[in-house]
Amino acid sequence: MPILRQNYDLVVYRATPAGIMAAITGARLKLRTLLVEPSSRVGGMMTSGLNAADILNDSLINGVALEFFRAVRDEYALPTLPARIESRIALKVFRAMLDESEVHLATERDIASVQRQDRRITAAVLSDGHRVTGRWWVDASYEGDLMAMGGIRHRLGREGRDEYDEGLAGRQPYRAMLPWTSRREIMPRRDGALLPFVQPPSWDAVGAADMQVQSYCIRPTLTNIAANRVPITAPPNFDFSRFELFRLLGRTIRNGRVAAKQIPMLGTTWKSAYFNLAALPNGKFDMNSGPAAPLNNPVLTQGWIEASPDRRRALNEEFRRYTQALLYFMQTDASVPQGVRDFMSDFGLPADEYETSGHLPPDVYVREGRRLQGQHVFRQQDVENGGASPEDALCEAKYHLDCKPVHWRANHSGTNVVREGMFFTLDAHRYSLPAWIVLPHPEDCGNFFSVCGVSATHVAFGSIRMEPTWMELGSAAAIMAHLADRRGCPVHDVQGRDVAKLRDERFFQWPAPRFLKVKLRDKMAVYYRRMAGS
Structure with missing residues (x-):
């Protein structure tokens, strides 16, 4: 492990893509920067299975991102x-960028506690006992853990519809x-007993507030290249009777058709009910x-x-076993339409990804955690109406309003299993x-960013919760700290x-690190051969 200083200008918690951007940007602005990551891996979900980056407009990406x-x-x-982007390639580039930077990276160390003085966080004690001070602090975790440790006011869960007059707020109507x-x-x-993963009906009114978040998953990477394929097996001692709900759903599907859609500049997307x-x-x-x-499981998400x-480590293992079992179920269970089983039988886990975690991604996809309660709150109407004024804008974003299921429940009459919590707007x-x-x-x-x-x-x-958007915000936080210092x-x-203005002037023209100096034309033929093989 690296030898750490005692005093830093900028301490960034978690080496997610946003955290990496904040740390590198801070170091380039001559802030002595520490990046703390409890695991041995950097890159967050972009190196742990979230390979489709949800870039709807690449002109919105700037600076170090x-x-x-x-x-x-x-x-x-x-x-x-x-x-x-393959996880291994994202990991390679993130590591190279960190190696080229002057960031002090502390992996396999967590923040155990923080210390405050008046309205400032002053220091943190790491899990190995090392104490570090910092003038600026960035929480780049998906959960908002540093925010909670620092006593920063925050929100967990769904606002009620009346709180901000949002049409999509609060508990949603039940859906099939x-x-x-x-x-x-x-x-x-x-x-007389509820099926596994099914919760009792809720009697809260549609639009009511609660403390629930949208469901998490492990986002698997698959391959159909035989030379790189690890077979999908059943996890040891898994109770497949827990999947009775999915068997019942499968038996209602008359057509197991798998459809393909070619998306320009992105590649093919294959879709089915599964x-x-x-x-x-x-x-x-x-x-x-x-x-x-x-894959998204509301019951495993709760808590x-x-x-x-x-x-969390125990829940992570539950998610991993659930995900592996579900993949095996799709390939082998008689309730799954034959066309889906035949299609899935060509796939396995990639041998060149996630070698230390059984070739499944190591991290749970935490889609939503604690959220700041700042002086102002960004609302549904702000997303729909263009957001901030030009003088206040840090960056731009573009995506649908999107939420995965929050619950699988029995309906009020006890006659059906329903989903609750989803929304997805047609317009991005x-x-x-x-x-x-x-x-x-x-x-x-006064010295904290989330x-x-x-x-x-x-x-x-x-809509905001997309990695490229978070990467932009990570860099912006470091620039804001620098500007506050300078002024x-x-x-x-x-x-x-x-x-x-500072980002545009200083980061678009930043000298390219050594690993970026690639001759594009020398690699074109290799790329197109790879894509043809996929």
Whole structure:
């Protein structure tokens, strides 16, 4: 492990893509920077199975984040910025960028506690007992753990519809588990007991607030290249009777057709009731969830955010066993339509990915955690109406308002299993994010940023929560700290346009690190041969 200083200008918690961007940007601005990561791996979900990066407009990517996507582009010899990236390639580029930087990276160390003085965080004690001080602190965790440790006010769960007058807020109407067979009912009980993973009905009104978040998953990477394929097996001692709900759903599906859609500049996406497979380079696929046997599991999700590290490790193992069993189920169970089983039988886990975790991604996809409660809150209406004014804008974002299921429940009459919590708008909204979205209330703290758990409602967060957007916010936080230092003003007085101006002037033209100096034309033929093989 590296020898750490005692005193830093900038301490960043978690080496997610947002955290890496914050740390590298801070180091380039001559801030002595420490990046703390409890695991041995950097890159967050982009190196742990979230390979489809949800880039709807690559012109919105700037600064150090743009350098990352350009470096990946050059690794693949692509003519445009990539939207689908293998975990191993993302990991290679993130590591190279950190190696080229002056960031002190402390892996396999967690923050055990923080110390405060007045309205500032002053120090942290790491899990190995090392004490570090910092003038600025960035929480880049998906859960918002540093925010909670620092006593920063935050929100967990869904606001009520009346709180901010958001049409999508709060508890959602019940919907069928299989949206295209809404009249087919699945009895939620057998012998008087609820089916596994099915919860009792809720009597809360539609639109009511609660403390629930959208469901998590492990996002598997698959391959159909025989030379790189590890067979999918059943996890030891797994009780497959827990999948009775999915058997019942499968038996209602009359057509197990698998459809393919070619998306320009992205590649092929394969869809069925059981999966959504986005083609990656080198014969790999990012597997997203389908409704018939969902990877996203609301029951396993509950309790994650406030769980201890030991409990999260146990939940992680439950998610891993569930995911492996579900993949095996799709390949072998008689309730799965034959066409789906035949299609899935060609796939296995990639031998060249996730070697230390059985070739399944090591991390649970934490889609939503704690969110700041700052002086202002970004709402559904802000997403829909373009967001911040030009003088306040840090960066732009573009995505749908999107939330995965929060619950699988029995309906009120006890005659059907239903999903609750989902929404997805047909339009992808483009909007600007304000500087205050990463800042706590000024009465809480004056030297802290939260770049993933931003000051937004549950509904607005459903659009903001994309890795490229978080990467932009990570860099912006470091620039805001630098500007506050340079001007001797409170960070809450730094305007978004000042951040954008400094980023545009100093980071687009930043000298390319050694690993970025790639001759694109020498790699074009290699890339197209790889894609042909996929």
